[in-house]
Amino acid sequence: EAGVAQSPRYKIIEKRQSVAFWCNPISGHATLYWYQQILGQGPKLLIQFQNNGVVDDSQLPKDRFSAERLKGVDSTLKIQPAKLEDSAVYLCASSLIRGNGFGANVLTFGAGSRLTVL
Amino acid sequence: KQEVTQIPAALSVPEGENLVLNCSFTDSAIYNLQWFRQDPGKGLTSLLLIQSSQREQTSGRLNASLDKSSGRSTLYIAASQPGDSATYLCAPVKAGNQFYFGTGTSLTVIP
Numbered sequence: 001e002a003g004v005a006q007s008p009r010y011k012i013i014e015k016r017q018s019v020a021f022w023c024n025p026i027s028g029h030a031t032l033y034w035y036q037q038i039l040g041q042g043p044k045l046l047i048q049f050q051n052n053g054v055v056d057d058s059q060l061p062k063d064r065f066s067a068e069r070l071k072g073v074d075s076t077l078k079i080q081p082a083k084l085e086d087s088a089v090y091l092c093a094s095s096l097i098r099g100n101g102f103g104a105n106v107l108t109f110g111a112g113s114r115l116t117v118l
Numbered sequence: 119k120q121e122v123t124q125i126p127a128a129l130s131v132p133e134g135e136n137l138v139l140n141c142s143f144t145d146s147a148i149y150n151l152q153w154f155r156q157d158p159g160k161g162l163t164s165l166l167l168i169q170s171s172q173r174e175q176t177s178g179r180l181n182a183s184l185d186k187s188s189g190r191s192t193l194y195i196a197a198s199q200p201g202d203s204a205t206y207l208c209a210p211v212k213a214g215n216q217f218y219f220g221t222g223t224s225l226t227v228i229p
Contacts, residue, residue, distance in 0.1 A: 004161075031215050042122070042207055042219035043162070055214055091161055095215055105215055107152060109161035 002026065004110035006092050012116045018080035021113045025073070025094030029108075031055075034067055034077050035091040037112070043091055049075065079115075087117045120145045120210060122220035130226040131198055139193040139223045141208035146189050148210040153182050153193050156205045156222065165206075166193070198227045 005024040013019050025032050030051050035043035046065065048055040051072040060067065064083070069075040079086055089112040095105045121144040131137050141151075150169045154162040168175045168184040168191070175182050181194040191208055207222040 033217070035219075040221070042221045044219075045217070048214075048216065050215075056216065093162075105150075105211070106164050106167055107154075107162075107209070107217055108164065109154075111161045114159075 004092055004094055004108055006090075006110035006113050008113060009111065010114050010116075012118065013082055014118050015084055016081040018078065019082060019115060020079075021077045021090050021092075021115075023075045023077070023092030023110060025075070025092070026096075026108055029094035029096050030072070031095040031105075032069055032075050033091075033093040033095070033107070034075070035093065037089045037091055039088075046077070046090075082115075082117045084117050087115055089114045120212065120218040122208065122210060122218050124206075124208060124220035124223050126223060127221065128224040128226075130228060132228050133198060133200060135198050135227075136194065136196050137198055137225070139195070139206050139208075139225070141191040141193070141220055143189045143191075143208075143210045143218070145210070145212065146186050148186065148212055151182075151184055151191050151208060151210045152217070153180075153191075154207045154209065154219075156207060158204075162207065195225075198225075200227045200229050203227050 032049045034046040037043045046060045047057040047067045049069040067077045091112045093109045125140045152167045153165045156162045166182045179196040184191045205222040205224045209217040
């Protein structure tokens with residue numbers, strides 16, 4: 001099966017500019033996640049979608065970050081305006097919900113989008 | 119909020135050694151726990167998933183254990199190889215399919 005696709009792989013922008021990242025999850029995966037991974041740290045959840053509804057966006061800086069998942073498939077994460085501390089790798093992941101939502105749900109990651117803010 | 123700690127932060131071993139990576143988490147109300155591997159500049163790859171009802175899971179040279187009540191998991195790597203060099207992350211999974219990641223253990227296997 002095809003993996004989780006992300007683009008662009010690399011992006012360099014100046015502070016206060018905007019940037020958008022795109023993710024196409026594995027076909028049929030209902031749950032989609034955006035994580036931010038700063039160098040030397042573990043991934044931090046920004047937002048979790050179940051189909052096209054938001055499950056958790058408690059750690060999303062909503063004054064500058066936005067995300068949407070149209071038609072429950074592809075997703076876009078936007079940052080506007082960017083700050084220096086937004087320099088990180090933005091990881092998209094997807095998961096198949098089985099049964100009642102619990103159980104062996106393996107998380108599959110894309111290769112990530114590396115953002116550098118100058 | 120789930121806090122995940124991984125010890126050690128970094129580990130360097132000679133090829134052929136057996137090693138253990140540790141993961142501890144504060145909220146034991148989890149449904150399963152996954153171990154991931156991350157190579158430099160790449161995304162995360164799932165290695166093992168342990169259901170909350172299981173105590174161990176094995177895949178090749180990897181063996182993961184889970185003690186849910188004490189909030190601990192270990193990843194045992196047997197006969198380490200240079201290709202095992204990577205960062206290993208654990209992620210306890212709570213209701214709603216919510217994954218919480220530790221900061222990882224950076225492993226270097228020296229030929």
